[in-house]
Amino acid sequence: MSNAPVNTGRRRFLTAATAVVGGAGAVAVAVPFIKSWNPSAKAKAAGAPVQVNISKVEPGQLIRVEWRGKPVWVVRRTEAVLTELPTHNDQLRDPDSLEPQQPIYAQNVGRSINPEYFIAVGLCTHLGCSPTYQPDSFGEQVKGVTSGFFCPCHGSKFDMSGRVFQGVPAPLNLVIPPHQYLDDGTVIIGEDEGATS
Numbered sequence: 001m002s003n004a005p006v007n008t009g010r011r012r013f014l015t016a017a018t019a020v021v022g023g024a025g026a027v028a029v030a031v032p033f034i035k036s037w038n039p040s041a042k043a044k045a046a047g048a049p050v051q052v053n054i055s056k057v058e059p060g061q062l063i064r065v066e067w068r069g070k071p072v073w074v075v076r077r078t079e080a081v082l083t084e085l086p087t088h089n090d091q092l093r094d095p096d097s098l099e100p101q102q103p104i105y106a107q108n109v110g111r112s113i114n115p116e117y118f119i120a121v122g123l124c125t126h127l128g129c130s131p132t133y134q135p136d137s138f139g140e141q142v143k144g145v146t147s148g149f150f151c152p153c154h155g156s157k158f159d160m161s162g163r164v165f166q167g168v169p170a171p172l173n174l175v176i177p178p179h180q181y182l183d184d185g186t187v188i189i190g191e192d193e194g195a196t197s
Helices: 008-035 041-047 079-091
Strands: 050-053 062-067 070-076 117-121 132-134 148-150 179-183 186-189
Touching: 050 062, 117 186
Parallel strands: none
Antiparallel strands: 050 186, 062 070, 070 117, 132 148, 179 186
8 A cells, every 4th residue: 555645636636527527528418308398499480470462362251271280260341241240159169159169359349350251260179170261152051141150070150250150069159369450461370469570
């Protein structure tokens, strides 16, 4: 056994160097691990708001966009449709939109911010089929109602505000997504005025 003096300076240096290298290794392992908790770019894009140009949508026309993997309808309603909306409230399951299927700013007869445009998730609230838009032939489904949406899967019927008629399988009105207008020709679906960027 050697009785040589212990070099404490060297020992401290080696201890500190080992701690620094170990710490750097822990950071190198932790950074990718923590980054993996963040949603992917694809996942972020799937839930991101969608900007839609509605300036060229003609009265009576429906356009479809995708938001969060779901079809969203934007329909430009005609004056005749807007006049007809309050005339069949007695045939609807939830005419005043009391169920939470829409943001508070769309809890009105048109279920919209701008009465001219109807924006809704295009999935039936029964089992998720996509109803068909019947701009002129809906009277075959509901007497006295010119336009609406008919679900071919199980026969659910919705008016031009996405309100469900009585006596059909769908229990609720169509879902109205959060949305806001940037200007007269542009709407953002998936974000409303109260949202923060």
